[in-house]
Amino acid sequence: MKINQLCLSRSGQEILQNITVELPDTGVVVLLGANGAxxxxxxxxxxxxxxxxxxxxNFSPDHSCYLLPEPAVFYPYLSVKEQLQFVAQQMRVAAVDIEPVMERWGLTAMANRLTRHLSLGFRQRLSLAQLDVSAASMLLMDEPLNGMDPQVMQAFMQQVQAWKSQKSIIMATHIMQDMESLADWVVVMHQGELVTLRRHTDGDSFHNIYNQAINDWQASGDVMDDGR
Ligand SMILES: Nc1ncnc2c1ncn2[C@@H]1O[C@H](COP(=O)(O)OP(=O)(O)OP(=O)(O)O)[C@@H](O)[C@H]1O
Incomplete structure (x- = not known):
């Protein structure tokens, strides 16, 4: 995916400014940024x-995309199984077998439960199962780890490892360390600008990458303020 000079205003406020970036077709990109970035x-x-x-x-021709928003939203009067079937239909996935997906995410016993009656942990499982049935080439996740219990987190980490050689996975997160083992690329956003995109290697701490990016951004602002 290529993004060129993108900008966005909401309620008269400039939220995204001049974002230009080329994102890889496969692998995990972690979006770091403070609240409101x-x-x-x-x-x-x-x-x-x-x-x-x-x-x-600009997307590649066979691109398909699925966003997991925060908080997750489901149709309250659909059952777990119906919700997954709905996502498959929306994403035009022809012959999806819902049963193994429910099995993978520990949802089989909940198949007929209305989504509005699910506990937080099962809502998270259903969110992740939706990514699974979407069969999208690009998975976008907004704070996917929020409130996740260790068991779901482990299943999530394993699934992302399995997906990342075939899909582009872009996730925004505050929980920095947990994602370090998964990230192939790190993007730092600050005040609506994309200030860094860099490859992530083992041992690279998000904390250091983030602080370095913000320091560099501030230093470049200082240069501009000097009149150049
Ligand atoms: N619907 C909206 N209308 C107007 N402004 C909005 C709206 N949604 C978000 N904003 C503003 O856009 C800016 C960026 O918000 P956004 O939610 O994209 O940031 P974020 O990095 O995801 O933050 P957080 O980590 O807190 O979720 C903030 O200043 C926010 O107040």
Whole structure:
């Protein structure tokens, strides 16, 4: 995916400014940024839920995309199984077998339960199962780890490892260390700008990458303030 000079305003405020980036077709990209940096807004633009005010997004021809929003939203009067069937239909996935997906995410016993009656942990499992049935080539996740219990977290980590050689996975997160073992690329956002995109290697701490990016960003602002 190529994003070129993208900008977005909401309620008269500039939320995303001049974002230009080329994202890899496979692997995990972790979006880091403080509250209000613009991570969720960027994911929503990528998913086509928000239209940018300027700039372009270019996708490969066979691209399909599925966004896991925060908080997750389901149709309250659909059962778990129906919700997954609905996602498969929406994503035009022809012959999806829902049973193994429910099995993988520990949802089989909940298949007929209405989504509005699910506990938080099972809502998370259903969110992740939706990514599974979507069969999308690009998975966008907004804070996927929020409130996740260790068992679901482990299943999530394993699944992302399995997906990442075939899919592009872009996730915004505050929980920095947990994602370090999965990340192939790190993007740092600050005040609506994309300030860093860099490859992530083992042992690279998100904390250091983030602090370095913000320091560099501030230093470049200082240079501009000096009159150049
Ligand atoms: N619907 C909206 N209308 C107006 N402004 C909005 C709307 N949603 C978000 N914003 C503003 O856009 C900016 C970026 O918000 P966004 O949610 O994209 O950031 P974020 O990095 O995902 O933050 P967080 O980590 O807190 O979720 C913030 O200033 C926020 O107040």
């Amino acid at each position: 613009g991570k969720s807004s960027l994911l929503q633009v990528m998913a086509g839920l928000l239209s940018p005010d300027c700039g372009q997004l």
